[in-house]
Amino acid sequence: MSETSSTAPTSADVARLAGVSRATVSYVLNDTAGGRVSEKTRLRVRAAADQLGYVPHAAARSLRAGHTGLVLMAAPEITFGPLFNEFFTDLRAGLRDHGYTAVLYGTRGDLSGREIARAWAELRPTAVITGVTDDLTPEGVEILKRSGTRAVLALTERPVPGAHSLILDQSGVGATAGEHLVARGHRAIGVLMPTDATLRRFSGPRLAGLREAADRADVRVEPLDLDYTEESAAALAARWPSLGLTALFCYNDEYAALVLAAFQDAGVSVPSDAALVGADDLMLARVLRPRLTSVHVSLPKGLALADLIDRLIREPDTPPETHALGSARIAVRESS
Numbered sequence: 260m261s262e263t264s265s266t267a268p269t270s271a272d273v274a275r276l277a278g279v280s281r282a283t284v285s286y287v288l289n290d291t292a293g294g295r296v297s298e299k300t301r302l303r304v305r306a307a308a309d310q311l312g313y314v315p316h317a318a319a320r321s322l323r324a325g326h327t328g329l330v331l332m333a334a335p336e337i338t339f340g341p342l343f344n345e346f347f348t349d350l351r352a353g354l355r356d357h358g359y360t361a362v363l364y365g366t367r368g369d370l371s372g373r374e375i376a377r378a379w380a381e382l383r384p385t386a387v388i389t390g391v392t393d394d395l396t397p398e399g400v401e402i403l404k405r406s407g408t409r410a411v412l413a414l415t416e417r418p419v420p421g422a423h424s425l426i427l428d429q430s431g432v433g434a435t436a437g438e439h440l441v442a443r444g445h446r447a448i449g450v451l452m453p454t455d456a457t458l459r460r461f462s463g464p465r466l467a468g469l470r471e472a473a474d475r476a477d478v479r480v481e482p483l484d485l486d487y488t489e490e491s492a493a494a495l496a497a498r499w500p501s502l503g504l505t506a507l508f509c510y511n512d513e514y515a516a517l518v519l520a521a522f523q524d525a526g527v528s529v530p531s532d533a534a535l536v537g538a539d540d541l542m543l544a545r546v547l548r549p550r551l552t553s554v555h556v557s558l559p560k561g562l563a564l565a566d567l568i569d570r571l572i573r574e575p576d577t578p579p580e581t582h583a584l585g586s587a588r589i590a591v592r593e594s595s
Contacts, residue, residue: 268311277307284308288315330359330568331384333375333394340511342539342556349561356562357569359385372396380406386572388412389422397421410571416464418581423571425564425584429461433468435554435587436508436536437480441472443595445506445534447479451514454486462510465538469508483507487514492521499527505534506595512537512544515551519594534595549593558585 270288274281279300286296287304296304307313332347351361364379376399379387387408389395400411400421411422418424433450440448450466466482473480481504485491495518509515515537522529529535529549537544540555564584571577 268313270313270315272311273304273307273313276311277304279304288313327383327385328359329382329384330354330361330386330388331364331379331382332361333364333379333387333389340513340539341541342558346558346561350564351561353560353562353565354568357565359565359569359572372399373402375399376402379403380408384408386410386412386568388414388425388568390414395419395422409575410568412568412571414584416460418579421579423577423579424581426581427584428587429464430468430471431587432538432554432556433465433470433508434472435468435589436465436538437469437472437478439552439589439591439595440506440508440534440536441476441478443506443534445478446476447481447504447506448473449481449483449502449504449507451485451507451510451518452482453510453514454484458510465508465510485514485518487517489517489521492517493524496521496525496527499525499533505532506536507533508536509538511539512541512551512553515553515594516543516547519547519551530593530595536589536595540590544590544592547594552592552595553590555588555590556585557588 270281270284273288274284277284277300283296283300284304287301288308332351354361362382362384364382372394373396375394376396379399380403383406384403385408387403387410389412395411395413395415397420400419403411404421412425413419413422414425414427416427416429418426437448448469450469452462452466466480470480481502483495483502485495499522507518509518515535519529519535522533522535527533534552536552536554538554538556540553544551544553567582571580
């Protein structure tokens with residue numbers, strides 16, 4: 260075969276170059292040889308494939324396996340922080356260890372639930388994991404299943420009929436912060452509400468959870484809109500003395516760091532003038548001064564979730580399951 264040929268090499272070309280059968284090439288390159296092929300032959304086949312630039316055809320592999328091995332991870336337009344970025348990276352690695360290919364699919368806001376499900380289904384994914392989004396509907400679940408998707412999972416606050424649910428209790432994050440501040444004697448608590456619209460799915464439930472904890476103790480709660488800018492934080496610091504608040508739940512650790520710097524510049528003492536609480540308990544919380552009290556969010560290891568996804572793929576008739584994804588506890592430090 261000419262090195263300048265525009266024709267893609269085939270398994271037959273690899274077999275001829277390696278001096279083996281096409282079946283042996285298939286066994287070796289699909290890791291299904293077991294003990295039928297010697298190590299010497301394996302090396303020869305792989306060397307031939309490398310020399311020719313041969314890559315197994317995904318469609319043919321799908322026919323043999325009975326599914327594509329594609330796990331579609333629908334990514335809504337949300338600004339994820341370091342905690343979730345690490346979680347998703349871990350999950351992709353876990354899926355790879357199981358032999359699946361994880362593909363990040365950016366959703367489009369102009370499509371209906373039915374249309375987005377059909378767009379996902381066109382790729383014939385073996386599994387679909389939706390992000391914190393309303394894109395997945397019961398009708399969408401049915402569309403995916405009819406197209407051959409074996410497992411549909413929704414990363415959500417509320418179960419989606421027909422899908423396996425991975426419940427993210429964002430309200431519990433706010434409740435944990437509220438319970439801590441109420442226990443510290445605060446009777447007027449501010450809650451930062453990022454103006455970034457993509458964060459509303461998190462900030463809204465966190466506010467609701469804190470309100471619930473505060474209402475039980477007859478504590479005042481005041482939402483405070485904030486841009487993620489130094490100017491917006493400085494403006495908040497300037498009017499803090501006039502707000503009549505003694506504590507602030509800062510949505511997460513990154514917003515807390517922004518506010519802490521602005522308060523220090525404005526002479527607002529933390530925690531005596533303003534007790535601050537963040538969320539996610541990143542390393543950032545421990546390196547700030549004063550060290551930041553934060554709601555520690557424990558997410559499952561990506562490998563454990565990959566194991567669950569693999570089981571649901573292998574057992575596609577499993578009735579919809581609900582799994583709690585993460586738990587919250589307070590990590591108390593000097594800022595509160």
